[in-house]
Amino acid sequence: MTRILRVGIGxxxxxxxxxxxxxxxxxxxxxxxxxxxxxxxVISKEDAxxxxxxxxxxxxxxxxxxxxxxxxxxCPHTAVREDPSINLAVIEEIEVKHKDxxxxxxxxxxxxxxxxxxxxxxxxxxxxxxxxxxxxxxRKGGLGIETSDLLVINKIDLAPSVDADLxxxxxxxxxxxxxKPYVLVNCKTDTGVEQVAEHIIHDVxxxxxxKTMMSQxxx
Amino acid sequence: MNTDLSDxxxxxxxxxxxxxxxxxxxxxxxxxxxEKHVSSESDVYDFLEVVLEQQLGPADSVxxxxxxxxxxxxxxxxxxxxxxxxxxxxxxxESRSATCRAGSQMLKCIMQICSNELLKSFSxxxxxxxxxxxxxxxxxxxxxxxxLKKQQATQMMMYGFCVxxxxxxxxxxxxxHIQSQRILHKIKPIIQKILEKYxxxxxxxxxxxxxxxxxxxxxHEKKFxxxxxx
Numbered sequence: 001m002t003r004i005l006r007v008g009i010g011x012x013x014x015x016x017x018x019x020x021x022x023x024x025x026x027x028x029x030x031x032x033x034x035x036x037x038x039x040x041x042v043i044s045k046e047d048a049x050x051x052x053x054x055x056x057x058x059x060x061x062x063x064x065x066x067x068x069x070x071x072x073x074x075c076p077h078t079a080v081r082e083d084p085s086i087n088l089a090v091i092e093e094i095e096v097k098h099k100d101x102x103x104x105x106x107x108x109x110x111x112x113x114x115x116x117x118x119x120x121x122x123x124x125x126x127x128x129x130x131x132x133x134x135x136x137x138x139r140k141g142g143l144g145i146e147t148s149d150l151l152v153i154n155k156i157d158l159a160p161s162v163d164a165d166l167x168x169x170x171x172x173x174x175x176x177x178x179x180k181p182y183v184l185v186n187c188k189t190d191t192g193v194e195q196v197a198e199h200i201i202h203d204v205x206x207x208x209x210x211k212t213m214m215s216q217x218x219x
Numbered sequence: 220m221n222t223d224l225s226d227x228x229x230x231x232x233x234x235x236x237x238x239x240x241x242x243x244x245x246x247x248x249x250x251x252x253x254e255k256h257v258s259s260e261s262d263v264y265d266f267l268e269v270v271l272e273q274q275l276g277p278a279d280s281v282x283x284x285x286x287x288x289x290x291x292x293x294x295x296x297x298x299x300x301x302x303x304x305x306x307x308x309x310x311x312x313e314s315r316s317a318t319c320r321a322g323s324q325m326l327k328c329i330m331q332i333c334s335n336e337l338l339k340s341f342s343x344x345x346x347x348x349x350x351x352x353x354x355x356x357x358x359x360x361x362x363x364x365x366x367l368k369k370q371q372a373t374q375m376m377m378y379g380f381c382v383x384x385x386x387x388x389x390x391x392x393x394x395x396h397i398q399s400q401r402i403l404h405k406i407k408p409i410i411q412k413i414l415e416k417y418x419x420x421x422x423x424x425x426x427x428x429x430x431x432x433x434x435x436x437x438x439h440e441k442k443f444x445x446x447x448x449x
Contacts, residue, residue, distance in 0.1 A: 001346075044444040073243040074390040074446045085328075086240040086448065089320035096346075 002099045004036075005204050006091070006106060008080060008122030010144055013110030015130045016154040018047040019187040020196065021105055022054050027197035029061040032210040033102040036066040036094055038087060040079050042109040045069040066098075076109025084121040091121075100211050103204065113142025124204045126196070128185075130155040135164040138182075139172035150199050151182040156191070228365050232358075233375040235386075238328055239321050239354070241379060245387035245447035246270065246314075247432055250439040252391050260398040263388045267381055267406055270432060275380055276413035277420070278308050278427035279355040280373045285422040286359030287369045295340050298360055299350045301422050306351040308427050311436040313449045315351075322357035329361040338364055370414070377410045378403075387447060 011017050018039065025035055037055075039048040048069025056064040068090060072079040079087060091104060106122055108115055117125045127148035129137045132155060138145055145151060151173055159166050166184065173182040181199065185192035201207060208214070231237060248266060251257040257266055282305040289297030309315040323345055330338050341360055345352035355376055362372035385399040394402070436449060 043446050046443075071243060071445050071448045073245070073387065073448070075242055078242060082236070083238040083240060083242065085238045085324035086243050086320060088327075089240070089324050092323070 001092070001095050004091075004095055004098075004101050004104050006104045006122045006124070007200055007204055008106045008108060008117035008125040009128065010080065010108040010111065010115040010117065010125065010148070011128035011152075012112065012130075012133070013042070015110070015128045016152075016185075016187050017107050017110070017128055018051055020126075020128055020152060020154065020185070020193070021107060022051055023187050023190055023193040024197045024200070025055050025061060025105075026059065027194055028103070028200065031201070032213060033201070033205070034098075034100060034210065034212065035062060036068070036098065036101050036104045037062075037107065038068045038070060038090060038104065039107045040070050040072050040076055040087070040109045042072065042074065042076050047107065066101075068094075072109050076111045077115050080106065080108045080117050080121055081115070082118075084118045087121055100215070102210050103200070113137075113140070113144050115144045116147060124149045124200070126150045126152055128152040128154055131159045131164040131166070131169065132162050134162065135159075135166070135168045135172075138169050138176055141176045145173075146176050149180070149203065150196065151177060151180070152185050152192075152196060153182060154185045154187055156184050157186045157188065223366075225366050225368055225371060228367055229371045229375060232362070232365065232367070233379055235382065239325055239379075240317075241321060241383040242386060243447060244317055244383055244449040245391070246380070246384055246449055247436045247439060248384055248387050249391060249445055249447045250435050250442065252388075252393060253442070254435075256435075258393060260394050260402060263385060263394060264402050264405060267384055267402065268409055269429065270384075271377060271380070271406070271409060271413055273429040274427045274432065275377055276417055278305060278425050279380075280377060280414060281417050281420045281422060281425040282353070283355040283359040283362075283376050284369055284373055284418070284420075286356040287363045287372055290337060290360040290363035293337060295337065295344070297422075298341060298356060299344060301359070302350045302353055302356040304422055304425060305353045305356060308425070309353070310433045311440070311449075313440045314436055317449050318354045319351045322352040322354040325354065325361060326352065326357045329365065333364055335364045370418075373414050373418075374410065377414065378407075381406050381410070390446065 052067035055061045125148045127144040183192045183195045282301045286298045286301040344350045388394045389399050
């Protein structure tokens with residue numbers, strides 16, 4: 001069975017996980033990477049339905065069946081950490097049917113700052129927070145903020161409105177993450193989004209061309 | 220030293236820490252709750268009793284105990300027959316896919332901790348779509364391979380279902396943590412009585428009949444807002 005590389009995206013409720021996916025995937029699609037999205041919803045299919053409508057139905061960037069919503073029994077952290085078996089079962093079904101995919105993005109249900117992804121589930125994790133919780137967030141740490149491969153600080157346009165100092169957030173992110181990367185993002189305007197896509201292409205896909213292009217070269 | 224580790228293995232496999240994904244399933248309870256058919260401790264207990272008597276006892280526990288026996292005999296054809304028959308009795312699409320996903324993940328986990336030719340053969344049949352890999356049948360085979368007694372295996376499956384449902388009831392806000400334990404304590408003799416009734420049943424005599432429950436599960440499939448897979 002072909003193992004497809006996987007990126008996990010975690011973060012609190014309303015931090016912009018789904019929106020980040022909706023903005024990053026077009027950059028990946030522009031470079032011909034084929035992506036599947038598994039959205040772990042806490043209480044509804046709304047995120048999966050919205051992502052499907054936007055990326056598949058309206059933009060045609062991926063087939064509609066490549067956006068999958070999963071219910072997690074009210075335990076979003078369990079579904080990606082202690083017991084990722086339902087996610088793994090779905091991924092294995094995808095890996096059998098869609099060998100030419102380049103990447104699977106797993107969106108965790110909205111949770112708290114301690115969310116991490118099981119290493120059996122995700123090869124790379126992105127943790128996203130937004131400025132509206134205040135500029136204390138990176139400083140307070142939590143496993144998601146500290147140990148993720150990439151920290152995304154979203155909604156930077158709102159910083160002045162909520163008295164959040166982006167310089168403090170950047171300074172603290174560097175300290176608690178011991179200089180692991182972070183990106184300041186505004187998903188509404190795509191500020192910083194291409195950087196997130198580049199991190200995925202470089203750190204997860206190792207700058208390999210899309211599988212479909214590789215197969216064309218071989219044939 | 221006593222080398223019978225079956226009690227400890229029972230704890231390992233029945234622990235909610237064991238990765239089976241059962242916490243994502245309410246087994247129809249979420250819809251019953253939303254539609255105000257179930258709202259109290261006694262309602263949850265009654266729901267459990269009906270499902271155990273009409274579905275898990277005569278169908279799932281029989282498939283599990285028969286597959287356990289077939290595993291003991293190394294009879295892969297018998298195991299596949301149990302799997303096929305049980306799968307044919309799962310009338311709800313959500314439940315069919317959930318039981319197969321839980322089954323395949325349990326098998327994968329056990330194969331990582333216990334090398335066994337029968338498990339490899341069964342797994343190969345599942346991965347090549349020659350058998351569905353329902354959770355009770357996988358549990359029967361894995362329980363034998365892991366050294367459980369048959370009675371322990373059937374108790375584990377029935378009790379695990381009750382934990383899954385009471386856990387869902389707790390997370391839906393219907394009951395509290397003490398009420399959930401009271402339900403589990405009270406349901407134990409029912410589990411035992413049902414298991415004794417079907418202890419010698421053969422797979423060809425298995426049955427299930429709970430149309431109301433099936434219809435409830437089918438409406439769950441179409442719900443927009445839900446916490447649980449089933």
